[in-house]
Amino acid sequence: MPLPTPQPNVRVVTLRIDDRDLSAREDETLIEVCRENRIPIPSLCHLDGLSVWGGCRLCMVEIAGQGRLVAACSTRVAEGMTVQTDTERLRHYRRTIVELLFAERNHVCSVCVSNGHCELQSLAQRCGVDHVRLPYRQAPYPVDSSHEMFRLDHNRCILCTRCVRVCDEIEGAHTWDVMGRGSDCRVITDMARPWGESETCTSCGKCVQVCPTGALVKQGTSAGEMVKDQHFLPILARRRHAR
Amino acid sequence: MHLEDLAEQAAQYRNEDAHIEREVRVCVAASCQSSGSLPVLEALKSACDTQGAGSCKVKGVGCMGLCSAGPLVAVADKDCALNESVLYRDVTPDDAPDIMASVCSTPVERLRCPTDQPFFSRQQRIVLEHSGLIDPDSLRGYIAVGGYAALVRALTEMTPADVLREVTTSGLRGRGGGGYPTGLKWSTIAKMPPGQKYVVCNADEGDPGAFMDRAVLESDPHRVLEGMAIAAYAVGASKGYVYVRAEYPLAVERLETAIRKAKRAGFLGAKVADTQFAFEVEIRLGAGAFVCGEETALMASIEGLRGQPRPRPPYPAESGLWGCPTLINNVETFANIAPIIREGGDWFAAIGTEGSKGTKVFALAGKIKNTGLIEVPMGTSLRDIIEVIGGGIPDGRAFKAVQTGGPSGGCIPEAHLDIPVDYDSLKTLGTIMGSGGLIVMDETSCMVDVARFFMEFCMSESCGKCIPCRAGTWQMHALLDTLTKGRGTRADLALLEDLCDVVRATSLCGLGQTAPNPVLSTLRYFRDEYEAKLLGDA
Numbered sequence: 001m002p003l004p005t006p007q008p009n010v011r012v013v014t015l016r017i018d019d020r021d022l023s024a025r026e027d028e029t030l031i032e033v034c035r036e037n038r039i040p041i042p043s044l045c046h047l048d049g050l051s052v053w054g055g056c057r058l059c060m061v062e063i064a065g066q067g068r069l070v071a072a073c074s075t076r077v078a079e080g081m082t083v084q085t086d087t088e089r090l091r092h093y094r095r096t097i098v099e100l101l102f103a104e105r106n107h108v109c110s111v112c113v114s115n116g117h118c119e120l121q122s123l124a125q126r127c128g129v130d131h132v133r134l135p136y137r138q139a140p141y142p143v144d145s146s147h148e149m150f151r152l153d154h155n156r157c158i159l160c161t162r163c164v165r166v167c168d169e170i171e172g173a174h175t176w177d178v179m180g181r182g183s184d185c186r187v188i189t190d191m192a193r194p195w196g197e198s199e200t201c202t203s204c205g206k207c208v209q210v211c212p213t214g215a216l217v218k219q220g221t222s223a224g225e226m227v228k229d230q231h232f233l234p235i236l237a238r239r240r241h242a243r
Numbered sequence: 244m245h246l247e248d249l250a251e252q253a254a255q256y257r258n259e260d261a262h263i264e265r266e267v268r269v270c271v272a273a274s275c276q277s278s279g280s281l282p283v284l285e286a287l288k289s290a291c292d293t294q295g296a297g298s299c300k301v302k303g304v305g306c307m308g309l310c311s312a313g314p315l316v317a318v319a320d321k322d323c324a325l326n327e328s329v330l331y332r333d334v335t336p337d338d339a340p341d342i343m344a345s346v347c348s349t350p351v352e353r354l355r356c357p358t359d360q361p362f363f364s365r366q367q368r369i370v371l372e373h374s375g376l377i378d379p380d381s382l383r384g385y386i387a388v389g390g391y392a393a394l395v396r397a398l399t400e401m402t403p404a405d406v407l408r409e410v411t412t413s414g415l416r417g418r419g420g421g422g423y424p425t426g427l428k429w430s431t432i433a434k435m436p437p438g439q440k441y442v443v444c445n446a447d448e449g450d451p452g453a454f455m456d457r458a459v460l461e462s463d464p465h466r467v468l469e470g471m472a473i474a475a476y477a478v479g480a481s482k483g484y485v486y487v488r489a490e491y492p493l494a495v496e497r498l499e500t501a502i503r504k505a506k507r508a509g510f511l512g513a514k515v516a517d518t519q520f521a522f523e524v525e526i527r528l529g530a531g532a533f534v535c536g537e538e539t540a541l542m543a544s545i546e547g548l549r550g551q552p553r554p555r556p557p558y559p560a561e562s563g564l565w566g567c568p569t570l571i572n573n574v575e576t577f578a579n580i581a582p583i584i585r586e587g588g589d590w591f592a593a594i595g596t597e598g599s600k601g602t603k604v605f606a607l608a609g610k611i612k613n614t615g616l617i618e619v620p621m622g623t624s625l626r627d628i629i630e631v632i633g634g635g636i637p638d639g640r641a642f643k644a645v646q647t648g649g650p651s652g653g654c655i656p657e658a659h660l661d662i663p664v665d666y667d668s669l670k671t672l673g674t675i676m677g678s679g680g681l682i683v684m685d686e687t688s689c690m691v692d693v694a695r696f697f698m699e700f701c702m703s704e705s706c707g708k709c710i711p712c713r714a715g716t717w718q719m720h721a722l723l724d725t726l727t728k729g730r731g732t733r734a735d736l737a738l739l740e741d742l743c744d745v746v747r748a749t750s751l752c753g754l755g756q757t758a759p760n761p762v763l764s765t766l767r768y769f770r771d772e773y774e775a776k777l778l779g780d781a
Binding site for chain 1: 532534549553554556702703704705706707708709710711713714715716717718721738741742745748749750751
């Protein structure tokens with residue numbers, strides 16, 4: 001989905017989030033308004049500067065008068081909307097989703113290079129996930145170390161597709177994509193060739209920086225060292241749009 | 244082209260066949276073909292030539308409905324309906340001489356399939372009115388029975404607003420499963436600012452046990468094209484796509500033939516029926532992903548992208564194919580349009596129930612005597628459909644449950660069989676109408692197994708975009724597998740129910756949101772079967 005193009009004359013609406021009255025531009029999404037106002041909304045696939053994906057479902061919120069939950073990242077604000085972002089029901093769903101993510105691949109924080117700097121890990125802490133009720137799937141995925149600077153470990157991937165989108169939308173290379181379906185999905189470079197043999201990869205490293213977990217890391221970093229920096233993204237995206 | 248011209252053309256086609264008194268109709272839809280109807284057709288044709296029955300014509304026709312008895316052959320006076328014909332079942336090529344010899348004399352008793360049985364007499368055919376009567380590959384045959392008259396009438400005598408009014412009056416609701424009012428959907432797209440708009444026919448039928456759309460496309464493809472063209476005129480679209488599964492090669496082939504012939508005859512293309520209205524139709528093949536039946540995934544697939552859903556809103560009516568307003572309806576919905584324009588919306592609204600108008604095509608499958616395709620008015624009771632029309636359960640076994648709505652639906656036990664089938668009453672039972680698949684299960688079925696089967700289907704058909712559907716269905720399948728093997732505990736059952744809730748509430752699209760339904764509905768009515776399989780309380 002393309003980024004909302006800033007309109008010259010959008011209206012401003014008022015809405016209520018967690019019992020706070022807030023104003024917002026009509027073309028803003030709920031997650032944008034929440035983040036502006038320091039209302040914490042968890043999300044792993046959403047990143048300011050990238051297109052909306054709506055895959056991690058962690059940002060789901062309750063809207064008064066609507067039976068279904070909605071994802072804050074893909075829902076536009078509306079006049080008079082009343083939103084709850086932190087109910088017991090939502091907390092339960094978020095905990096379960098984080099558990100599902102942990103069990104889907106092989107997320108063992110203590111032996112991960114991103115330990116201490118991982119969005120999934122800190123989210124699990126925030127959501128109160130102290131153990132996982134579900135059995136780990138333990139799919140044996142190989143690690144791709146063929147790239148001279150970076151490494152891809154599918155076992156740490158949560159399929160948020162931030163790497164796919166940043167490579168396509170910001171770098172313009174479209175080296176990354178997803179293949180397979182269901183629980184067999186995995187990210188690939190080019191036509192599922194080893195990353196090191198990719199002819200389109202520019203080695204810019206944006207994918208590594210936006211990856212929320214230890215799936216994409218710099219070669220040669222040891223556990224706990226892999227710090228990621230994402231502040232460049234919204235600045236880059238906004239400059240591009242301004243042009 | 245005026246309506247009179249078309250009527251004249253139809254009369255001329257009928258005249259050309261005036262010397263034919265009797266017809267021998269052989270079903271050449273997929274299910275009869277799979278039981279060998281093509282050699283039967285050949286044998287009958289050569290028998291017809293050698294036995295010199297000059298006033299008799301042998302032709303291939305669409306589905307007659309009773310698929311379990313195929314290959315089916317009907318012998319009838321020209322223009323006679325299916326239930327007025329002499330119907331033969333399980334025909335082999337060796338039977339051809341006997342059948343040809345009997346055309347003008349006494350029927351061959353050993354092959355007869357009675358047509359006065361409820362399977363035929365209790366049906367009311369609107370969508371399937373030409374199915375089993377006309378040659379699906381023949382445009383002349385379609386015109387001869389009044390085909391394309393509704394389109395020509397809409398184009399020459401009605402404004403788009405008139406068409407919208409008739410469709411709204413008819414009360415037709417989307418037959419793909421959602422049951423959204425068709426008139427309302429059409430008007431929304433018609434009200435969007437003028438410009439490029441699209442009409443899409445969703446023929447990506449993927450539910451296990453469902454074959455309604457396939458049969459309609461194989462039996463009467465022009466009917467669907469006519470409905471699409473009328474819709475395009477009403478909403479102001481100029482381009483249409485039929486998104487059809489690649490697993491339906493016969494339907495694709497017949498649709499291609501129909502599009503080619505309709506275009507050549509001027510019912511599609513630049514100046515439809517010599518008016519200023521232009522409408523092109525293209526086929527898009529779906530390579531067998533169940534999720535591509537979901538409208539946003541379907542549109543992504545047509546655009547050449549990975550078939551994955553996206554969050555709604557925006558709905559396709561506002562921003563569909565390539566960002567343009569797009570009307571998406573199911574095959575059966577489009578097939579209902581021509582008769583609505585022909586007979587009027589009020590006529591259609593008089594059939595069915597208060598909230599669900601018209602008829603519904605159902606595919607009967609599973610443990611039932613008469614498997615096949617039926618069309619009955621909305622509001623017919625499930626018991627009527629299964630016990631009377633379907634002939635009940637074979638081998639003297641007892642009925643246990645019927646699943647409606649495929650993997651998105653649920654199972655209904657004996658106690659609720661008297662409920663009239665319509666969109667709203669099924670919902671109260673925790674299931675849905677869906678596209679119309681009915682799978683009947685007898686006492687030998689284990690409901691935990693049934694739930695596991697459907698969960699396996701959803702797991703392997705999940706696109707993998709959102710985590711609850713991708714990993715949730717996998718975990719639920721693993722739990723159901725443990726339970727069916729008798730290794731599950733009470734805690735596993737509780738976890739399963741918890742996951743049902745999470746996956747249903749948080750999944751991105753309809754596939755994930757409804758994936759827990761078979762589990763929830765079997766838990767609702769057959770909880771004792773789950774409990775019986777538990778290990779002792781730990």
